[in-house]
Amino acid sequence: MPYLVRLADRALRDIEAIYEFIQAAASERAAAWFNGFAEEIYSLERFPERGAVIDGGGRFFGGGLLN
Structure with a gap:
């Protein structure tokens, strides 16, 4: 059974900004x-196991998670 992938509103805005850039x-x-x-x-x-779960407490920057 396939999983449902949902993107947060902030993620959608970030994707749009990257696209426009x-x-x-x-x-x-x-x-x-x-x-x-x-x-x-x-x-x-x-293939949900392919991804990694990242704690939402930090912010992602340049290939790493910053707290």
Whole structure:
């Protein structure tokens, strides 16, 4: 049975901001980035163990979690 992947409103806003940032420099790359990102995120519906659970107490920055 597939799992349901839901993104928080803040995550959706962040994704939109990243897309717009990339699009300002290279619109074709922005679409490719978004499509790949969405594919990876929603693949968690089928393979939830593939992802890692990160404590929501910190903020993510540059490949690491900062508290």
